[in-house]
Amino acid sequence: MTSRITHWIDGKPWGGVVERSGEVFDPATGVVSGRVDFASSAVMGEAVAAAKAAFPGWRDTSLTRRVQVLFAFRELLSARKEELAAIVTAEHGKVLSDALGEVTRGLEVVEFACGIPHLLKGGFSEGVSTGVDVYSVRQPLGVVGIISPFNFPAMVPMWFFPIAIAAGNTVVLKPSEKDPSAAVFLAGLWAEAGLPPGVFNVVHGDKEAVDTLLTHPDVKSVSFVGSTPIARYVYETGTAHGKRVQALGGAKNHMLVLPDADLDLAADAAVNAGFGSAGERCMAISVVVAVDPVGDTLVAKIAERMAGLRTGDGRRGCDMGPLVTGAHRDKVAGYVAAGAAAGATLVVDGRDPDVDGAAGGFWLGPTLFDHVTTDMSIYAEEIFGPVLSVVRVPSYAAGLALINDHPYGNGTAIFTNDGGAARRFQNEVEVGMIGINVPIPVPMAYYSFGGWKASLFGDTHAHGTEGVHFYTRGKAITSRWLDPSHGGINLGFPTQS
Ligand code: NAD
Numbered sequence: 001m002t003s004r005i006t007h008w009i010d011g012k013p014w015g016g017v018v019e020r021s022g023e024v025f026d027p028a029t030g031v032v033s034g035r036v037d038f039a040s041s042a043v044m045g046e047a048v049a050a051a052k053a054a055f056p057g058w059r060d061t062s063l064t065r066r067v068q069v070l071f072a073f074r075e076l077l078s079a080r081k082e083e084l085a086a087i088v089t090a091e092h093g094k095v096l097s098d099a100l101g102e103v104t105r106g107l108e109v110v111e112f113a114c115g116i117p118h119l120l121k122g123g124f125s126e127g128v129s130t131g132v133d134v135y136s137v138r139q140p141l142g143v144v145g146i147i148s149p150f151n152f153p154a155m156v157p158m159w160f161f162p163i164a165i166a167a168g169n170t171v172v173l174k175p176s177e178k179d180p181s182a183a184v185f186l187a188g189l190w191a192e193a194g195l196p197p198g199v200f201n202v203v204h205g206d207k208e209a210v211d212t213l214l215t216h217p218d219v220k221s222v223s224f225v226g227s228t229p230i231a232r233y234v235y236e237t238g239t240a241h242g243k244r245v246q247a248l249g250g251a252k253n254h255m256l257v258l259p260d261a262d263l264d265l266a267a268d269a270a271v272n273a274g275f276g277s278a279g280e281r282c283m284a285i286s287v288v289v290a291v292d293p294v295g296d297t298l299v300a301k302i303a304e305r306m307a308g309l310r311t312g313d314g315r316r317g318c319d320m321g322p323l324v325t326g327a328h329r330d331k332v333a334g335y336v337a338a339g340a341a342a343g344a345t346l347v348v349d350g351r352d353p354d355v356d357g358a359a360g361g362f363w364l365g366p367t368l369f370d371h372v373t374t375d376m377s378i379y380a381e382e383i384f385g386p387v388l389s390v391v392r393v394p395s396y397a398a399g400l401a402l403i404n405d406h407p408y409g410n411g412t413a414i415f416t417n418d419g420g421a422a423r424r425f426q427n428e429v430e431v432g433m434i435g436i437n438v439p440i441p442v443p444m445a446y447y448s449f450g451g452w453k454a455s456l457f458g459d460t461h462a463h464g465t466e467g468v469h470f471y472t473r474g475k476a477i478t479s480r481w482l483d484p485s486h487g488g489i490n491l492g493f494p495t496q497s
Pocket of ligand 1: 152211230455
């Protein structure tokens with residue numbers, strides 16, 4: 001039996017008649033588990049109107065009360081995180097422990113947002129002129145839009161909405177239509193936590209819903225995460241309509257392994273970061289850059305570890321689940337064929353894997369290529385699947401140049417025991433997030449997440465203090481009280497006296 005997944009508008013499930021909908025799959029069985037409503041422009045307009053109506057009341061709700069609601073949400077999310085993780089696994093396919101990990105990383109942003117009273121504190125300068133004080137405040141924007149990808153249906157929305165709501169904004173979230181139920185579950189938790197209706201809305205859909213958010217005059221900002229072509233489109237369209245936009249795009253993350261590295265640690269890291277979540281992470285490692293002479297040894301160690309990985313249903317304690325849809329599995333398998341045809345050495349071929357799961361699941365096993373070159377599509381393009389490429393380079397400088405020449409700049413890692421080399425790398429590499437002997441350097445909630453180059457459009461990263469800055473705008477106030485003197489008319493530019 002398939003369930004209907006509908007929007008959450010003004011504090012309750014939407015009750016309208018749906019015009020268009022899409023299929024939602026259980027990727028581990030290939031069975032259609034639900035149908036998700038696709039919003040027309042008019043339905044998106046209803047959600048924006050509800051958010052707009054809720055804004056003045058929520059903005060004027062005291063900080064103390066807003067934080068109480070956030071703490072209540074935090075408690076509910078913590079108590080029900082297994083339930084949410086199971087929803088993520090059922091629609092995304094990632095294994096349960098990984099789904100729980102994403103919920104935990106989202107929870108950390110909620111905890112960061114619980115500190116909003118401190119984060120919103122402005123500055124105060126007493127007596128800048130005789131009897132005159134200057135101070136600054138940061139105020140919410142109004143209705144803010146969030147558009148999220150399929151690969152983190154719980155965590156990515158939580159990079160944004162806890163901070164947006166804590167700062168006094170109201171939210172319209174358009175989650176991925178591939179795994180929409182996590183967002184609806186989160187909306188239910190907000191209602192239970194005491195968030196007023198209209199402050200958090202979820203609207204499902206495709207381009208029509210996105211375009212309405214991007215062009216609607218009552219939407220003040222858009223936070224987007226997804227592939228680079230759509231991120232670029234969202235940035236250009238949203239800013240052309242006067243909105244503040246942060247659009248996080250795709251990735252191709254390199255792991256540079258220097259000759260002095262601990263190769264067992266590096267091989268563990270390459271396997272964990274290459275095949276965790278079936279490579280469907282924007283911080284996945286997809287290229288290992290082996291500096292001579294480590295190539296042969298490193299490839300052997302990676303292949304040895306891959307032989308022990310169990311691919312299967314994420315509910316059965318396997319290491320790696322299916323890909324999100326059959327179409328995506330076929331696209332990734334197409335890259336494997338293209339890599340082999342282009343002359344890369346196919347060390348481990350994940351097509352036709354042994355799986356612990358139903359025959360109809362969207363399976364592709366871990367795949368390893370060696371001797372990959374920069375002209376191959378498996379190197380140049382984002383694959384977003386369990387395909388790891390090894391590129392061999394003669395030196396640190398050649399490896400660095402390779403990374404800096406790639407159009408993406410989301411994450412990267414260096415494996416070395418040389419502190420000087422690591423320090424040089426962190427300084428010279430043109431990438432937003434860097435790991436030193438750490439393969440997936442996703443910053444903690446109180447730092448900000450974001451890439452460089454084609455991995456981010458806009459100038460503000462997600463969460464941390466940059467997130468607070470994105471969801472607020474500043475005012476500076478100059479005030480004079482009870483000053484008996486009066487300087488009279490003076491058309492000169494005000495200066496201190
Ligand atoms: P996607 O770009 O296909 O979809 C992202 C969102 O955009 C979804 O909500 C989708 O409904 C919407 N969308 C899709 N096509 C659209 C169109 N033509 N017009 C308007 N909206 C459209 O991305 P995805 O496949 O869901 O997610 C995977 C991608 O996201 C990968 O490229 C991955 O690297 C990227 N990602 C990046 C980060 C990051 O932090 N940089 C994090 C997670 C995922």
